[in-house]
Amino acid sequence: MVRAHKLAATPPMEAKLVDLLPSKAGWQFEPKWDGFRAIASRSGNVVELMSKSGKSLARYFPEIVAALAATAERQFVIDGELILPIGDMLSFAALQARLHPAESRICKLARETPAQFMMFDCLAIGADEILARPLTERRAAIERFHAAEGGGTLLLSPITYDPGGAAGWLARSGGALDGVVAKSLDQPYMAGERAMLKVKQHRTADCVVGGFRRSKNSGDVASLLLGLYDDAGLLNHVGFTSALGNEDKRQLTSRLEALVAPPGFTGKAPGGPSRWNGGRENEWYPLKAELVIEVSYDQVTGERFRHGTAIVRWRPDKAPHQCRMEQLEHALRPSELSEIL
Numbered sequence: 001m002v003r004a005h006k007l008a009a010t011p012p013m014e015a016k017l018v019d020l021l022p023s024k025a026g027w028q029f030e031p032k033w034d035g036f037r038a039i040a041s042r043s044g045n046v047v048e049l050m051s052k053s054g055k056s057l058a059r060y061f062p063e064i065v066a067a068l069a070a071t072a073e074r075q076f077v078i079d080g081e082l083i084l085p086i087g088d089m090l091s092f093a094a095l096q097a098r099l100h101p102a103e104s105r106i107c108k109l110a111r112e113t114p115a116q117f118m119m120f121d122c123l124a125i126g127a128d129e130i131l132a133r134p135l136t137e138r139r140a141a142i143e144r145f146h147a148a149e150g151g152g153t154l155l156l157s158p159i160t161y162d163p164g165g166a167a168g169w170l171a172r173s174g175g176a177l178d179g180v181v182a183k184s185l186d187q188p189y190m191a192g193e194r195a196m197l198k199v200k201q202h203r204t205a206d207c208v209v210g211g212f213r214r215s216k217n218s219g220d221v222a223s224l225l226l227g228l229y230d231d232a233g234l235l236n237h238v239g240f241t242s243a244l245g246n247e248d249k250r251q252l253t254s255r256l257e258a259l260v261a262p263p264g265f266t267g268k269a270p271g272g273p274s275r276w277n278g279g280r281e282n283e284w285y286p287l288k289a290e291l292v293i294e295v296s297y298d299q300v301t302g303e304r305f306r307h308g309t310a311i312v313r314w315r316p317d318k319a320p321h322q323c324r325m326e327q328l329e330h331a332l333r334p335s336e337l338s339e340i341l
Contacts, residue, residue, distance in 0.1 A: 007077040007124050008041035008048045011192035018197045021163050029166035030157050032179035033118050034090045035083035060098040063110045064117050067153040079121035089330040093302045120157040131189035205327040208320045209291040211264040211284045212256050220249040228325045234267030239305030259287045292318040300328045
């Protein structure tokens with residue numbers, strides 16, 4: 001008999017980053033979705049959404065809970081991704097906005113910008129606990145569940161068994177697809193283990209260095225603050241890079257100091273005190289808009305790089321005004337991705 005209430009706390013199977021997808025037969029390939037990973041479960045009248053960290057997400061996504069509670073099947077545990085399309089993009093920022101203490105605010109957002117649950121694996125269905133079965137059987141189970149219960153809220157992630165086709169997803173998406181995940185067809189669900197393979201999209205952008213921060217110890221440069229121009233001609237802060245391992249930091253610091261001049265960023269500027277730095281001012285130095293650097297990044301949230309970037313190369317051949325916001329590639333919504341998958 002399935003123990004859905006206990007399986008709901010199962011740590012999701014993870015993926016390890018690789019450079020290339022496996023080329024031999026025996027693998028299933030799926031898009032990597034840009035959202036919140038979650039284990040969705042129902043045991044009778046009890047519905048739960050558990051995050052990777054083991055915390056409940058149910059109160060933040062009432063529309064997903066309602067869709068799961070409305071299914072004819074009353075026992076299941078499903079692995080998937082909470083996603084939230086805004087226009088033609090998946091918005092990670094909109095997902096983050098749901099993590100709000102006020103129930104009234106959450107309900108308002110759920111009505112105005114409803115989320116979706118992208119299903120891609122099944123741990124239990126009905127009276128059967130199937131996480132020990134091979135992926136082929138688990139995929140068949142989630143396909144049957146989706147055929148019976150799916151709709152605008154409960155979606156099924158597409159798959160292919162062709163590695164060339166999976167590589168083509170990345171090429172045809174223009175960088176908007178975050179990556180591809182590979183799963184062995186004969187493998188059981190290995191909870192909490194990095195048993196899947198993941199190839200991430202390589203995105204780059206040419207950015208203006210609009211400022212920098214210093215190391216507290218040496219006084220040399222610790223990070224470069226990156227900017228892109230918008231349609232109004234304003235230079236907006238879009239992220240940073242602190243991956244300066246191959247740089248001569250003393251020489252780079254001298255180069256930057258010669259360009260120090262306000263305002264640096266003329267649009268959105270780096271933040272000051274915040275809850276992340278204990279309310280302290282995180283001092284930065286504005287620069288003349290003369291230096292251009294190409295960086296690689298993984299994801300975009302709103303109009304910023306979600307994480308730190310890596311330096312690809314300096315671009316003395318590129319004019320700063322050519323570094324524009326249009327370079328930022330957002331994740332496409334499922335309906336848009338369906339055209340390339």
